[in-house]
Amino acid sequence: MEIQPGQLVSEKEIASVLNSSKTPVREALIRLEDVGLVAVVPKSGTYVTPIRIDSYIEGCFIRLQLEIGAVRRAASRRGIESCHQQLDSILEQQAIAWNAEDYVRFATLDEQLHEAFFTAAGLDGVWHFHQKTQADVNRVRHLKRINGIRRGLQVLEAHNAIVSAIKAGDVQASEEALVAHIGSLESEIERLAQNPGLLAFIENQDSSMTRKLPSRRSSWSTRTQQT
Amino acid sequence: MEIQPGQLVSEKEIASVLNSSKTPVREALIRLEDVGLVAVVPKSGTYVTPIRIDSYIEGCFIRLQLEIGAVRRAASRRGIESCHQQLDSILEQQAIAWNAEDYVRFATLDEQLHEAFFTAAGLDGVWHFHQKTQADVNRVRHLKRINGIRRGLQVLEAHNAIVSAIKAGDVQASEEALVAHIGSLESEIERLAQNPGLLAFIENQDSSMTRKLPSRRSSWSTRTQQT
DNA sequence: AACCTCAAACTAACATACTAGTTGCGCATT
DNA sequence: AATGCGCAACTAGTATGTTAGTTTGAGGTT
Numbered sequence: 208m209e210i211q212p213g214q215l216v217s218e219k220e221i222a223s224v225l226n227s228s229k230t231p232v233r234e235a236l237i238r239l240e241d242v243g244l245v246a247v248v249p250k251s252g253t254y255v256t257p258i259r260i261d262s263y264i265e266g267c268f269i270r271l272q273l274e275i276g277a278v279r280r281a282a283s284r285r286g287i288e289s290c291h292q293q294l295d296s297i298l299e300q301q302a303i304a305w306n307a308e309d310y311v312r313f314a315t316l317d318e319q320l321h322e323a324f325f326t327a328a329g330l331d332g333v334w335h336f337h338q339k340t341q342a343d344v345n346r347v348r349h350l351k352r353i354n355g356i357r358r359g360l361q362v363l364e365a366h367n368a369i370v371s372a373i374k375a376g377d378v379q380a381s382e383e384a385l386v387a388h389i390g391s392l393e394s395e396i397e398r399l400a401q402n403p404g405l406l407a408f409i410e411n412q413d414s415s416m417t418r419k420l421p422s423r424r425s426s427w428s429t430r431t432q433q434t
Numbered sequence: 435m436e437i438q439p440g441q442l443v444s445e446k447e448i449a450s451v452l453n454s455s456k457t458p459v460r461e462a463l464i465r466l467e468d469v470g471l472v473a474v475v476p477k478s479g480t481y482v483t484p485i486r487i488d489s490y491i492e493g494c495f496i497r498l499q500l501e502i503g504a505v506r507r508a509a510s511r512r513g514i515e516s517c518h519q520q521l522d523s524i525l526e527q528q529a530i531a532w533n534a535e536d537y538v539r540f541a542t543l544d545e546q547l548h549e550a551f552f553t554a555a556g557l558d559g560v561w562h563f564h565q566k567t568q569a570d571v572n573r574v575r576h577l578k579r580i581n582g583i584r585r586g587l588q589v590l591e592a593h594n595a596i597v598s599a600i601k602a603g604d605v606q607a608s609e610e611a612l613v614a615h616i617g618s619l620e621s622e623i624e625r626l627a628q629n630p631g632l633l634a635f636i637e638n639q640d641s642s643m644t645r646k647l648p649s650r651r652s653s654w655s656t657r658t659q660q661t
Numbered sequence: 662a663a664c665c666t667c668a669a670a671c672t673a674a675c676a677t678a679c680t681a682g683t684t685g686c687g688c689a690t691t
Numbered sequence: 692a693a694t695g696c697g698c699a700a701c702t703a704g705t706a707t708g709t710t711a712g713t714t715t716g717a718g719g720t721t
Binding site: 230234237238241262265268272273275332336340 | 457461464465468488489491492495496498499500502503557559560563566567
Binding site: 455478 | 674675676677681682683684
């Protein structure tokens with residue numbers, strides 16, 4: 208979030224800053240492109256993408272569907288008391304972080320809790336793929352945080368409800384608590400997109416403030432070609 | 435599937451076959467590593483991965499959860515008659531392909547149908563991420579097909595049920611039909627793993643037939659380091 | 662003043678050369 | 692014969708040079 212959307216991210220410049228060559232930088236940029244944080248325009252440049260509302264919505268959808276499945280499995284599994292302890296521990300620390308107004312730590316623990324849902328479900332690998340789809344969701348979350356849009360108490364309460372349902376083995380309740388927690392994120396975005404703190408990062412198609420993402424008027428397929 | 439698990443996939447060799455340099459080959463291999471089809475072992479080699487049962491299960495989970503959400507949305511959306519037509523068209527062609535015993539085309543249309551669910555749900559981008567998680571699921575499907583494990587009639591019937599529910603706008607029925615279709619894939623794998631046609635491709639930890647995936651006994655973090 | 666033209670100065674894409682771990686095999690030691 | 696050592700031949704990783712589209716802007720034309 209420190210580089211504005213539309214801004215050029217130069218291979219050469221980064222390489223010189225890191226005292227390395229362009230090659231590893233280039234490979235890192237390919238990975239960033241894969242998760243949608245930058246757009247590589249052939250022979251032109253690599254640019255930071257704006258947050259796309261479509262991508263945000265899709266990220267929310269993926270998150271909701273996968274976490275629904277995760278908490279349901281976590282609730283129906285037996286013999287995972289160590290995971291239950293882990294969940295409790297995170298909950299506790301998160302409450303402390305909130306009271307201490309340490310919002311960065313609060314966010315970190317939030318991530319950890321949701322990851323722990325997948326661990327409890329025995330689906331650790333799913334979390335990693337899940338995260339790759341969350342670039343824009345996470346960018347919005349970051350913007351909300353630094354713009355003072357924080358609802359820690361509701362979050363804590365919702366987390367409590369989810370964890371309680373998991374520990375109680377109540378599959379249906381775990382889903383309901385999760386949906387209550389993150390089911391409305393998706394619809395929030397329209398309102399949020401109006402917030403002046405977020406506006407500059409979100410793709411808007413009106414003519415004002417035209418992004419200088421080059422327009423690709425020539426002959427390249429999605430990716431590379433023979434010599 | 436033409437290269438056996440454990441086999442070396444050499445950058446240099448591929449580059450010479452393609453009359454190109456190692457660089458673009460290397461970038462392609464990085465992408466294959468991202469979806470889990472190869473494992474890059476630093477300074478040793480890039481090897482085709484065996485199908486991992488964990489990865490298969492996680493892929494099935496992701497597929498089920500995302501498609502549940504997709505068909506539910508597709509069923510609850512209005513004004514997507516063109517999508518309905520598209521679904522019908524694919525169904526029809528798939529029946530033809532089955533009768534013609536054109537199993538490759540049958541599989542292609544299967545993919546297209548499931549992609550069309552996401553299109554009908556207005557979540558096109560989700561499909562692409564979804565596919566990145568399906569490497570091992572797709573490898574198993576391919577192996578099933580070439581080993582004569584084909585259940586076209588059941589598949590066609592299930593597809594019909596799903597599409598009917600979507601067109602009728604019956605959210606609950608669409609989910610149930612989808613779960614009936616792909617909900618049991620996950621549990622199949624244990625039995626399938628015994629099949630001699632699949633055995634050679636699936637990771638098995640017993641000592642016989644030790645994969646020669648090098649054992650990584652030295653000092654590399656997950657990926658790269660400074661000079 | 663608005664509009665082309667064209668060339669210089671960018672960029673990513675690609676090719677090639679080099680570095681530095683890894684691995685297996687032959688040979689010496691036991 | 693079995694075992695340990697060390698060197699040679701791999702490999703991916705990195706650095707750097709080259710190629711070929713893209714973009715910008717200066718200068719000329721209308």
